[in-house]
Amino acid sequence: MSENKVLPRALNDLIDAFSGLPGVGAKTAERYALATLKSSKHRAENLSQALANLHSRVKKCPITFALIDSSLSVSPLYSDPDRNKKQIAIVEDPFDLVAIEATNIYKGTYHVLGGVISPIDGVGPDELHIPELISRIQHDAAEEIILATNASVEGESTALYIQKSLEDAGVSVKITRLARGLPIGVDLEYADQITLSHALNGRREL
Amino acid sequence: MSENKVLPRALNDLIDAFSGLPGVGAKTAERYALATLKSSKHRAENLSQALANLHSRVKKCPITFALIDSSLSVSPLYSDPDRNKKQIAIVEDPFDLVAIEATNIYKGTYHVLGGVISPIDGVGPDELHIPELISRIQHDAAEEIILATNASVEGESTALYIQKSLEDAGVSVKITRLARGLPIGVDLEYADQITLSHALNGRREL
Numbered sequence: 001m002s003e004n005k006v007l008p009r010a011l012n013d014l015i016d017a018f019s020g021l022p023g024v025g026a027k028t029a030e031r032y033a034l035a036t037l038k039s040s041k042h043r044a045e046n047l048s049q050a051l052a053n054l055h056s057r058v059k060k061c062p063i064t065f066a067l068i069d070s071s072l073s074v075s076p077l078y079s080d081p082d083r084n085k086k087q088i089a090i091v092e093d094p095f096d097l098v099a100i101e102a103t104n105i106y107k108g109t110y111h112v113l114g115g116v117i118s119p120i121d122g123v124g125p126d127e128l129h130i131p132e133l134i135s136r137i138q139h140d141a142a143e144e145i146i147l148a149t150n151a152s153v154e155g156e157s158t159a160l161y162i163q164k165s166l167e168d169a170g171v172s173v174k175i176t177r178l179a180r181g182l183p184i185g186v187d188l189e190y191a192d193q194i195t196l197s198h199a200l201n202g203r204r205e206l
Numbered sequence: 207m208s209e210n211k212v213l214p215r216a217l218n219d220l221i222d223a224f225s226g227l228p229g230v231g232a233k234t235a236e237r238y239a240l241a242t243l244k245s246s247k248h249r250a251e252n253l254s255q256a257l258a259n260l261h262s263r264v265k266k267c268p269i270t271f272a273l274i275d276s277s278l279s280v281s282p283l284y285s286d287p288d289r290n291k292k293q294i295a296i297v298e299d300p301f302d303l304v305a306i307e308a309t310n311i312y313k314g315t316y317h318v319l320g321g322v323i324s325p326i327d328g329v330g331p332d333e334l335h336i337p338e339l340i341s342r343i344q345h346d347a348a349e350e351i352i353l354a355t356n357a358s359v360e361g362e363s364t365a366l367y368i369q370k371s372l373e374d375a376g377v378s379v380k381i382t383r384l385a386r387g388l389p390i391g392v393d394l395e396y397a398d399q400i401t402l403s404h405a406l407n408g409r410r411e412l
Binding site for chain 1: 222276
């Protein structure tokens with residue numbers, strides 16, 4: 001007996017489509033499909049409409065590569081006159097930018113790499129908009145580059161690669177990194193050795 | 207700064223919509239939204255279309271309460287002349303039916319409860335189509351009812367409730383339960399006590 005005879009086609013199609021999401025297997029996709037069917041029609045249509053035309057409603061800012069509304073020409077985080085264009089934070093993905101904005105203390109601009117150098121995932125340095133970064137630093141006469149990539153192997157090597165690219169291009173700019181150290185609320189005895197080493201090396205005089 | 211200024215509206219809408227799925231929090235919804243945006247336009251439209259009109263394309267079979275194509279009048283698992291209408295397996299949800307069908311050894315019909323009695327979730331016995339089950343048993347002159355609810359507290363009490371309802375209605379029919387015992391591939395020493403008790407009580411002579 002074919003699967004199609006057991007479940008209605010519409011439900012099978014939905015399970016297949018949900019299975020395409022990252023980390024979603026057959027069982028989770030089934031659970032999502034059944035929950036969607038059990039919830040209101042309005043909710044399913046809501047998700048459907050949010051997906052329809054997603055790609056045409058969102059584009060990348062040609063300067064910062066942040067995701068922006070298609071109706072905009074550049075990111076509001078760049079065009080805003082209150083933002084300091086001489087300070088550029090380099091982040092891996094668009095949500096890292098949301099996290100930094102949530103602190104409410106950063107008033108510079110962003111450069112979204114859209115990934116990190118990762119040979120396993122087939123991401124090379126050419127896809128990270130580094131030439132655009134260099135010309136932007138020169139155009140805006142940027143004074144500080146904040147390397148805000150993640151503390152992963154790929155994040156660290158991408159940071160090193162960017163540092164080297166800037167040197168090779170003869171760009172003279174202050175390069176900083178986010179501080180590594182003990183997060184708030186974590187006991188010293190539970191901190192991992194690498195974090196603790198960073199906290200020791202980066203200790204500050206009071 | 208509002209969230210809307212940081213991320214494009216279409217992306218925020220999608221994150222909100224994904225957050226409505228069971229067990230999906232803000233971070234997972236963000237991951238799904240970003241993955242959808244990174245994947246092909248075709249894929250997003252695929253999921254969008256699978257969701258659109260889902261509710262109008264799927265309905266419940268009026269006899270078995272299984273999910274069926276709207277174009278059908280009753281479930282093919284009931285209308286199929288090869289299925290034994292005198293045997294009815296009672297399952298909690300539509301996917302339990304898929305699991306039983308996958309064994310390829312059951313040739314009876316189904317009755318989908320659509321849930322189990324669970325005061326916490328506000329599900330009472332009235333929502334489980336038990337009167338319809340009783341009239342169906344009489345109409346088809348069913349000979350065996352297989353209680354195939356899950357081995358949870360709710361599943362067990364629902365099974366008991368159905369058993370009592372049939373007695374109260376004066377329906378004389380053989381009632382069976384799925385066997386409880388050691389699953390294949392599990393070592394005796396790792397089996398939990400309840401499973402092992404069931405396996406001992408249900409032991410069979412060779």
